Amino acid sequence: MPEAPLSFRPRSAEIRKSGTVVGLTDRIYDVGETEVVFDEVLIKGDLSGDLDYNGHTIRVVRVDTAVGLLVDGRGARGPVWKGVVCEVIH
Amino acid sequence: MAPAAGKAQQWLQLYSENLANSYRASALIQHRVTKGETRERQILDLLEALLPKRTAVEPDVVIADSRDAESPKFDAALLDRLFWPRLFEQNDTAVVMIESVLAAIEIKSFLNAAEIQDVFRKTTLLRGMACAGKGAGPCPPLVCAFAYTCDNLALAFFDFACAYALAPASSATLICVLNEGLLCLCRQDGDSLVPVDVPAAGLIPAAAVLGPDALLMFVYTLSGWASLGGGSLDVYRAYGRHVFATATVVYFEDDYLSAVAGSATVRERARQAYLRPGSASLTELYKASRRSIGLP
Numbered sequence: 001m002p003e004a005p006l007s008f009r010p011r012s013a014e015i016r017k018s019g020t021v022v023g024l025t026d027r028i029y030d031v032g033e034t035e036v037v038f039d040e041v042l043i044k045g046d047l048s049g050d051l052d053y054n055g056h057t058i059r060v061v062r063v064d065t066a067v068g069l070l071v072d073g074r075g076a077r078g079p080v081w082k083g084v085v086c087e088v089i090h
Numbered sequence: 091m092a093p094a095a096g097k098a099q100q101w102l103q104l105y106s107e108n109l110a111n112s113y114r115a116s117a118l119i120q121h122r123v124t125k126g127e128t129r130e131r132q133i134l135d136l137l138e139a140l141l142p143k144r145t146a147v148e149p150d151v152v153i154a155d156s157r158d159a160e161s162p163k164f165d166a167a168l169l170d171r172l173f174w175p176r177l178f179e180q181n182d183t184a185v186v187m188i189e190s191v192l193a194a195i196e197i198k199s200f201l202n203a204a205e206i207q208d209v210f211r212k213t214t215l216l217r218g219m220a221c222a223g224k225g226a227g228p229c230p231p232l233v234c235a236f237a238y239t240c241d242n243l244a245l246a247f248f249d250f251a252c253a254y255a256l257a258p259a260s261s262a263t264l265i266c267v268l269n270e271g272l273l274c275l276c277r278q279d280g281d282s283l284v285p286v287d288v289p290a291a292g293l294i295p296a297a298a299v300l301g302p303d304a305l306l307m308f309v310y311t312l313s314g315w316a317s318l319g320g321g322s323l324d325v326y327r328a329y330g331r332h333v334f335a336t337a338t339v340v341y342f343e344d345d346y347l348s349a350v351a352g353s354a355t356v357r358e359r360a361r362q363a364y365l366r367p368g369s370a371s372l373t374e375l376y377k378a379s380r381r382s383i384g385l386p
Contacts (some may be wrong), residue, residue: 004281005338055331055335
């Protein structure tokens, strides 16, 4: 019998802090039990401390690369963090 | 290991225990009407205490539309009292505009096929009434039900899903079974299902087996309706995060739902598998039901 997680709002690419969008992931990620790794996050604000990502509380623990202005096939954007490792609090 | 329950979760679990105890205590009353009214008051008082005050949970309201039609009697209605006038009030009876009603609420001592049919029959009549303009919430209003007991949630889910499949737009949005779970309508969103308030074709009837957290999810959903789209739900989820982060639903596959909706004979044959569940899980019963109607 099919079983699925119950989601209480449409999942989005938004990372929020105290209700304010502080980052946008390059796609919507499934959050693991202990860790989620975003390939790319477009920085919109302060990503320190506890963050909300689709109902999960996460905390950034490591960033592989920080880019001021990224220009590639998807256009120019920035600042961008790549390889963002986050601890899942709950 | 499941995370420890937060305070909000524990309080709602304790409310659930209290309601279950009150239900057992009221079972000693022999007068059926008094017993029913007592049980209605127990849950309605709790909802009145917990839901946002902009709205009111009121028993004995008559819902009328601009064409002078009246709805069947619901046990209570969730009303916007801040901006909507009443049409009539005398003693404890009020007549209200359908547009001022956010949801009609039915209270059941025991959930079975007959009670589910009763909820859907009333929903069909309510949702067939006219709306003269934009309402406080969705118009025609939503319908939900609260049941104190259900000795076969799998069968109740089957009956709920069939009732939805037969008349999607006239479906109740939500049925809460105390200390068991919720029967609800959802839409697919990636790998998840998202609860949907307004019944419509193309949704997925689903069952969330939540045990003692069913009441929390019920109060959460009604709070969303009562807050009229405010942002309080995002905050509420933070208080009940252990429930909201782990809640899952089960649902029937499309081929099965189409088959049981398309033929009364097939539906009755499929239903037989749920009648004596014993210790079988919902998934096992579903598999047996699929086999009984020739589906793999």
